[in-house]
Amino acid sequence: MLIGGLQKFTFIDYPGKLACVVFLAGCNFRCPFCYNREIVLAQEIKKHPLISEREIFKFLKERKNLLEGVVITGGEPCLNKGLLGFIKKAKKLGYLVKIDTNGSFPEMLRYLIAQRLVDYVAMDIKASKEKYKEITGGRADLRHIERSVSLLKENRVDYEFRSTVAPTLLDKKDVLEIARWISGAKRYYLQNFRPEKTLNPKFEKIKPYSQNYLLKIQKSISPFFEICQLR
Numbered sequence: 001m002l003i004g005g006l007q008k009f010t011f012i013d014y015p016g017k018l019a020c021v022v023f024l025a026g027c028n029f030r031c032p033f034c035y036n037r038e039i040v041l042a043q044e045i046k047k048h049p050l051i052s053e054r055e056i057f058k059f060l061k062e063r064k065n066l067l068e069g070v071v072i073t074g075g076e077p078c079l080n081k082g083l084l085g086f087i088k089k090a091k092k093l094g095y096l097v098k099i100d101t102n103g104s105f106p107e108m109l110r111y112l113i114a115q116r117l118v119d120y121v122a123m124d125i126k127a128s129k130e131k132y133k134e135i136t137g138g139r140a141d142l143r144h145i146e147r148s149v150s151l152l153k154e155n156r157v158d159y160e161f162r163s164t165v166a167p168t169l170l171d172k173k174d175v176l177e178i179a180r181w182i183s184g185a186k187r188y189y190l191q192n193f194r195p196e197k198t199l200n201p202k203f204e205k206i207k208p209y210s211q212n213y214l215l216k217i218q219k220s221i222s223p224f225f226e227i228c229q230l231r
């Protein structure tokens with residue numbers, strides 16, 4: 001396991017639960033707006049201080065009466081070979097587990113759900129189908145993404161979809177296309193883009209959309225979902 005970070009406490013990353021966040025290094029995508037370059041790019045990971053699994057579990061044992069959940073994020077957590085063992089150990093301590101994924105590994109996701117190893121899945125929807133490859137740096141296999149979307153919509157685990165709406169990549173029309181594609185999903189969140197230390201430095205100069213613009217998009221796609229909100 002390449003553990004690139006630990007956020008010891010969060011109210012917001014696991015809906016309704018007090019949790020910590022474990023950041024796993026490595027990602028198969030190259031989204032230009034990504035602000036986790038130090039745990040995404042191989043040359044940056046080499047320079048980044050890693051945390052041992054032993055340290056994480058020492059922390060989890062100490063906090064088990066205080067925290068309810070562990071959020072496993074990335075990078076892309078499903079790339080890490082030790083993921084299953086890590087989750088099993090966290091579950092044994094009584095933690096709920098949420099996983100943040102880019103949806104590239106539907107079989108792993110299916111296994112985690114079938115074995116009840118995850119309690120909540122947040123999956124990024126990076127783009128409309130047409131733009132998926134372009135926005136992920138030519139990396140995404142849309143068939144895998146579609147399989148993960150269908151799997152989550154089977155409702156066997158609590159889940160959400162979410163998209164970062166970055167100017168020059170997505171606009172209202174694109175988000176409407178995404179909404180039609182994943183319509184009927186339980187929850188869909190729109191996140192505004194944050195121009196900070198992005199994977200593609202050009203994005204640090206891009207001005208985010210106004211709250212008003214995002215609210216208009218949210219209003220027009222709300223009928224497609226049980227819950228649709230801005231974050």
Ligand code: SF4
Pocket residue numbers: 027028029030031033034035036040074075076102
């Ligand atoms: S934003 Fe894209 S590149 Fe960054 S961690 Fe997520 S999937 Fe990987």
